Amino acid sequence: MNSIPSLRLLAVLAVGQLSFPVGAAPSQYSFGPYTSVQINVDAAGQNIVGDAANEPTIAFDPNNPERLVAGWKQFDSIMSGNRQGGWAYSDDGGKIWQFPGVLTPGEQRTNIMVDVDSSGRFYYQSLHYDPTGNFAQDVQVAKSVDGGASWEAPVYAHGEGADKGRIGIDRSGTASDGHIYLHWREGLDDRHFTRSTNQGASFDESVAIPGRPSFGTIAVGPEGQVYIGGRTEQGSLSGVKVVYDTYLFSTSLNARDASAAPSFTTQNIDLGGAPVMFLYQNNPNQIGPNGDVQVGVDHSNGPLRGNIYVLASVDPAGVDNQDIKFIRSSDGGQTWSAPIRINDDAAHLDAYQWFAMQGVAPNSRIDAVWYDTRASLQPGISQLYYAYSWDGGVTWSQNRAVTGPFSTHLGYPLGAQKIGDYSHLVSDANGAHIAYTAT
Numbered sequence: 001m002n003s004i005p006s007l008r009l010l011a012v013l014a015v016g017q018l019s020f021p022v023g024a025a026p027s028q029y030s031f032g033p034y035t036s037v038q039i040n041v042d043a044a045g046q047n048i049v050g051d052a053a054n055e056p057t058i059a060f061d062p063n064n065p066e067r068l069v070a071g072w073k074q075f076d077s078i079m080s081g082n083r084q085g086g087w088a089y090s091d092d093g094g095k096i097w098q099f100p101g102v103l104t105p106g107e108q109r110t111n112i113m114v115d116v117d118s119s120g121r122f123y124y125q126s127l128h129y130d131p132t133g134n135f136a137q138d139v140q141v142a143k144s145v146d147g148g149a150s151w152e153a154p155v156y157a158h159g160e161g162a163d164k165g166r167i168g169i170d171r172s173g174t175a176s177d178g179h180i181y182l183h184w185r186e187g188l189d190d191r192h193f194t195r196s197t198n199q200g201a202s203f204d205e206s207v208a209i210p211g212r213p214s215f216g217t218i219a220v221g222p223e224g225q226v227y228i229g230g231r232t233e234q235g236s237l238s239g240v241k242v243v244y245d246t247y248l249f250s251t252s253l254n255a256r257d258a259s260a261a262p263s264f265t266t267q268n269i270d271l272g273g274a275p276v277m278f279l280y281q282n283n284p285n286q287i288g289p290n291g292d293v294q295v296g297v298d299h300s301n302g303p304l305r306g307n308i309y310v311l312a313s314v315d316p317a318g319v320d321n322q323d324i325k326f327i328r329s330s331d332g333g334q335t336w337s338a339p340i341r342i343n344d345d346a347a348h349l350d351a352y353q354w355f356a357m358q359g360v361a362p363n364s365r366i367d368a369v370w371y372d373t374r375a376s377l378q379p380g381i382s383q384l385y386y387a388y389s390w391d392g393g394v395t396w397s398q399n400r401a402v403t404g405p406f407s408t409h410l411g412y413p414l415g416a417q418k419i420g421d422y423s424h425l426v427s428d429a430n431g432a433h434i435a436y437t438a439t
Helices: none
Strands: 006-013 028-031 034-038 052-061 064-075 084-090 098-103 109-116 122-129 137-144 155-158 162-169 180-186 191-196 218-220 226-231 247-252 265-269 294-297 308-315 323-329 353-360 366-372 381-389 424-427 431-438
Touching (some): 006 052, 064 109, 084 109, 084 122, 226 308, 247 308, 294 353, 308 353, 381 431
Parallel strands (some): 006 034, 006 431, 052 109
Antiparallel strands (some): 052 431, 064 084, 109 122, 137 155, 162 180, 226 247, 308 323, 366 381
16 A cells, blocks of 8 residues: 655745744744744754745755755845745755855746756756846856756846746656756747756757647657647737636647757647636736646656646636646547546635645656635635655545635735745655745
8 A cells, every 4th residue: 555655844934923832943833743943044953033034946966865956036025025036955855954145046946847867967047137237137047966966157048028037957867868958938029948958058949839828838758759638829918818727738749859950740739628717806926927837747667657737727617716627648638637636625716725736756656736715615715735646646645734724814024915926846756846835
């Protein structure tokens, strides 16, 4: 019988003041058997009063799973909208963190994601603001060859005016192992994807993806296939409500070929509900998105190898505003299962399941974690809930709360009414590493 996986809950604080239970370490908070460890701490491991952080991301060295690297959007003061690229690393599986500072101090960065290659080199993808202060961003990637202790100078990848940059790295062990893939939304043209085949030293000319999927993630298959999930996007945020009416899934079978210009096919997928974004009734993230379309692939050597999994927070038919839905494909994305509802609470108008996160472990276990208001029935009060599957997502464990309730409407930096755009989960053979924003 498969055992209950462990969880490593790693929090960045969105508000710089926090009361901990008597006897608890200043950078930790326990809820039942689960302990959350704060990442953005000072040299003594203490909370930094007055700062804020959100949009955390995490990766672990496949050769040393105790080596973790995290990144996030760092605000030195909640009274400022100045966002920099924070990062930290841990050598003991996340019990103790070192927070050396920010990437390129004084420069604004956002939409940060970290990933790692098969050799343990970490990569820090972020959107870099135009130094003139205009809201124009390009995609940059920095590399660390010392386990996240330091970073080389960021390399320009492309995408002026880009938003929501995402990174995926090939760890397939095939000829394309080490390829770095980037995807973003918006931009000054229709090109939203690029690739590096030389460990991030340079990036290829960007290419278009049919349908222009947005607000999704990248996954690489066991033979080097590249998969991107997302949503259609119509309208703009400048006085016009943006419409996200369809889920998309894009596939490239030749991005792994360094001599070929990557090309994609895109299909509509049914996730059992409508996309939820921005200007939405009682949005628990107020004017922010409610998380990304999560794509994962089974890399095991077992019978589930190559399965593709897509998970997202959706607006289903009926009274519920948001549920966590899941689909799978066992034929490379050609056909998909019927959507499965993972959250097991009773349907309720104010029970929101949002900021969905998914990880696929090397032993085929699927982990799912999300923010959940079922206990409070208040859009601004969430807990993290967790479920897992050992059979490719056919059946799921009972949901369990793994944090206490916290307000997601506190600690907004100046000019923001959201707790960021996403959180992040990665899975190893023993459990899930969850980087999330708390208050």
